[in-house]
Amino acid sequence: MKRDILFPFAAAAVLTLLLPSMVAAQQKASMPRTSSGHPDLNGLWNGNTVNGPHLASEDPRVTNLPSRDGSLVNYERDGALIRRSDTNRPLYKPEYWEKVQQLDQNGNEADPSYGCMLAGVPRMGPPDKIVQTEKEIIFLYVSPAARGWGDQYRVIPMDGRKHTPLQDLDGTWKGESIGHWDGDALVVDTIGFNDTSWLDYGGYFHSENMHVIERFRRDGDTLTWQATVEDPDVLLKPWVMNPRVQRLNPDPKAMPMETLPCVERDLSHLVTKEHH
């Protein structure tokens, strides 16, 4: 009788003892870690998952897009429509609303990426490949062939250093990035930009005082990237961009492909204001 009563408790106790380690083991399996205990972000993350330009068929916006049935006809115009129907936009100060609209309407000439310029941070998005060491993390990018921004890389120091004072930095496309771990999230903090790059299509310009915070989180074989843009000179409040999810390439021998170089003289051959 005594044993009968105690048995469930004992079993529960054993389970309670085991459960955390079982969960931990499972988490460990789904989250490879480096010898220092941080998530291991090494790998070729060049499989897009859910957030390409395509919409799920149950999305109400699909009705606007006559060519969704697997055809590439109108693909680029559809892409522009999807972008424009996105309600997540940076909120500019009223005095810049006209400027943003002008840039957007003349995007085929005003967009720096159409003149073979670089995308810069945060427009370049998540990297295609990550090489992680104790002291630094290397991001390798493969540019979309049609835009041809060239093979880009970023070196993110992880040694606890502080930013150079902003006034001592030359404004660049990639800025000065410094990384640190916030729990299991990699946080990359960047200042020191030029004011030439755009945050995204749509004429989303920024000032030299922009501050970008990117967060990376690995869950199993997916990597989620999300950037927050602070720019009090031109934005009413920080803009949290849409997250982007990359999938790990399962082939351990796969390599990033070489980007085609950009050829700028295409620009003079454009006849419409289409911008995609």
Next chain:
Amino acid sequence: MTRLRSLRSGIFLTSSAAAILGIALLWTAIPALSQGKAASQTPRTADGHPDFTGLWNGAVNPVFIKSDDPLTSNLASRDGSLLNFERDFTLVRRADQNKPLYKPQFWEKIQQLDQNGNKEDPSYGCMPGGVPRMGPPAKIIQTAKEFVFLYVSPPAQGWGDQYRDIPADGRKHTPLQDLDGTWKGESIAHWEGDTLVIDTIGFNDTSWLEINGYFHSENMHVIERMHRDGNMLTWQATVEDPDVLIKPWTMNPRTVILNPDPQAELAESLPCVEHDLSHLVGKDHH
């Protein structure tokens, strides 16, 4: 061991415990010291290979020539002035006797490309340098399985920030006919003793080997050898291209110095602006 034992017995005769301790410490310290010195000369990774990781952005052999070189008399502006720097540079290049030996049927083509280099040179149209023209990297990240080479382009050429991702996992090349010809090709690294050897095939025929109209075919095979000596890294490339060359061309070695500042980072390359090309009025090409 025999010497150690006799030394110890000699010390025991003095009956000085302090002397025993002192000598013993010295005995163990000497090899440790000399090992420490060797390690600081060429650091090694856990798997015993030379460690190439670092920022290699100091060059020891730029285009300047030494004052005792007879070439100096041809160069009016050697005394630290940048006046005529670019034309001097061209002279120095042309006086270099180490040239690729092309088959006779290509001699005229080379001369044409060279004479019209300001338009023909792909790098003047913002195209990448490609291998081997891009030379030694400015930064290396070495892991057990791969090497990442990071390049910073000279602002005047503006090839943009380039990288190479080179596996060192013992894989073989993809068959040449299955490779799309690219600027950087397919590179695979392996160790030969302490020398890193990078073997590359799979090129386009657009890039040049160097500035003087040195074109190549899609069948080019490039072997780069890199060796670390202390804080210097020497790079040398050999170009095999039996379609157009009579014999392999071993390029001049280039040596780069490790940046001693552990916090130093690469400066971002300025992007290339192609419309400069239409503003050229002479055929100067440097």
